[in-house]
Amino acid sequence: MPHxxxxxxxxxxxxxxxVKSITFDNGTEFNYHHAIExxxxxxxxxxEPYKS
Structure with missing residues (x-):
């Protein structure tokens, strides 16, 4: 596990x-979201990115 x-x-x-749920943006800092989950x-x- 990375430091x-x-x-x-x-x-x-x-x-x-x-914590009931977590919503992340799509940044690379959340690559380990499975471990957090x-x-x-x-x-x-x-x-989802904003679409207009």
């Missing part, structure tokens, strides 16, 4: 019971 991901998971440990036992969604 950066471990730091993120540690930071959200306290909110684990309160599994760790928090929640659903991860991605925002």
């Amino acid at each position: 950066q991901l471990a730091k993120k998971l540690l930071a959200i440990t306290q909110a684990k019971k309160m 599994h760790y928090l036992n929640t659903t991860v969604y991605f925002a």
Whole structure:
């Protein structure tokens, strides 16, 4: 597990019971969204880019 991901998971440990779902944008910083989804036992969604 990359060090950066471990730091993120540690930071959200306290909110684990309160998280129902998470919506991310489509940035590369969320490459490990599967690990976050599994760790928090929640659903991860991605925002669709605005289309006009």
